[in-house]
Amino acid sequence: MSEQKLVLSDPATGKQCELPVRKGTHGPAVADIGSLYREHAMFTYDPGFVSTASCRSDITYIDGNQGILLYRGYPIEQLAEKSNFIEVAYLLLYGELPTQTQLDTFNHSIRYHTMIHESLRDFFRGFHYDAHPMAMLTGVVGSLSAFYNAAQDTRNKDDQEIFAHRMIAKIPTIAACAYKHSIGQPFVYPRNDLDYASNLLHMLFAVPAETYEVDPVAAQALDMLFILHADHEQNASTSTVRLAGSSGTNPYAAISAGVACLWGPAHGGANEAVLNMLEQIGDVKQIPQYIAKAKDKNDAFRLMGFGHRVYKNYDPRATVIRGMCHKILQRLGKENDPLFELALELEQIALNDEYFKEKKLYPNVDFYSGIIYKALGLPTNMFTVMFAIARTVGWVAHWIEMTNDPEQRIGRPRQIYTGAAQRDYLDPAQRD
Structure with a gap:
């Protein structure tokens, strides 16, 4: 069975990006974006990392919609x-x-x-x-x-x-x-x-x-x-x-x-x-x-x-x-x-x-x-x-x-830089 992939297309260039899809024991699948910057010079933007899986873990699973909390597979109620x-x-x-x-x-x-x-x-x-x-x-x-x-x-x-x-x-x-x-x-x-x-x-x-x-x-x-x-x-x-x-x-x-x-x-x-x-x-x-x-x-x-x-x-x-x-x-x-x-x-x-x-x-x-x-x-x-x-x-x-x-x-989140464009230093007397 072939590996499932998420395919993204850039409408400006027509270039496609294939992202491997990983699945866990429970919960939604995740798109592996590890190669996104290296191969396509792009980051993802996700303030607060609310849609980003930062790691693999075997410890706890939550399904917020169903009201489920499992520790190592055991329901919290039990x-x-x-x-x-x-x-x-x-x-x-x-x-x-x-x-x-x-x-x-x-x-x-x-x-x-x-x-x-x-x-x-x-x-x-x-x-x-x-x-x-x-x-x-x-x-x-x-x-x-x-x-x-x-x-x-x-x-x-x-x-x-x-x-x-x-x-x-x-x-x-x-x-x-x-x-x-x-x-x-x-x-x-x-x-x-x-x-x-x-x-x-x-x-x-x-x-x-x-x-x-x-x-x-x-x-x-x-x-x-x-x-x-x-x-x-x-x-x-x-x-x-x-x-x-x-x-x-x-x-x-x-x-x-x-x-x-x-x-x-x-x-x-x-x-x-x-x-x-x-x-x-x-x-x-x-x-x-x-x-x-x-x-x-x-x-x-x-x-x-x-x-x-x-x-x-x-x-x-x-x-x-x-x-x-x-x-x-x-x-x-x-x-x-x-x-x-x-x-x-x-x-x-x-x-x-x-x-x-x-x-x-x-x-x-x-x-x-x-x-x-x-x-x-x-x-x-x-x-x-x-x-x-x-x-x-x-x-x-x-x-x-x-x-x-x-x-x-080592953790290293990325960003969208929205500050000033590159500019040259001026001596105090030259600044308006």
């Missing part, structure tokens, strides 16, 4: 219901679900890499008391390259694995330290006897003066959120990690670049924007007024946490987390809290209003995750930090995949 975050992390890193022995070994490795170097205490003290936790996270994650510089520029599989385990294990500790610094409390050391989510909750909320008991439902909610946020294909922050990593930089520096990208309100800050919106609405009685504003094309107000750039149907992650959101609110006695009452009323209107159903503006994962984080007692400036903890697994998996891809080259 993993969220039956698995746990550490098992999902293993799946994303190694490509297969682990045996019990493999899972135990991996879990042990993660638990025993959770501590960070004691000198990082001084690093945290260097941040102003009101520094944003994401600013601290970006800086401290990048600093790990100074402690583990032996991992730089390596393609050694063992070194890659050590980096992966260290990064996944230490990111909750770093995040908790950023939070403790921001509220003026002493750092709490990790506990190897606790699971991943419970350990994080303990480091966030325990204090030396008294015993802290982790709520198992809170840990379960956090574990589920981490599964749902672990990876999401070639999003902005993952693409940033790949682009930074393509230069051969230290992998911890590449992850730091991903953290910085995630900080943007258009990306990881969406769940924080949800809570800001709810506070802006203020009261259940104000909902009709803000619904009308959202429907008005001439009004700048937008409902945050509804609809999704990728999912043109219901966000499959929102389907999973909705039940947990209601469970955690009931568990913590938050159903009658004015803010959460407002959120639940807004949810019901969006699910039943014809305008929202027609536009497919369903509540997305950011809507529910923001509510859960708030119910757990986290301030809004920590929401993106929690997102970063979960997404670190995906970043690490993509970095490893990119590093071992024989087709991988």
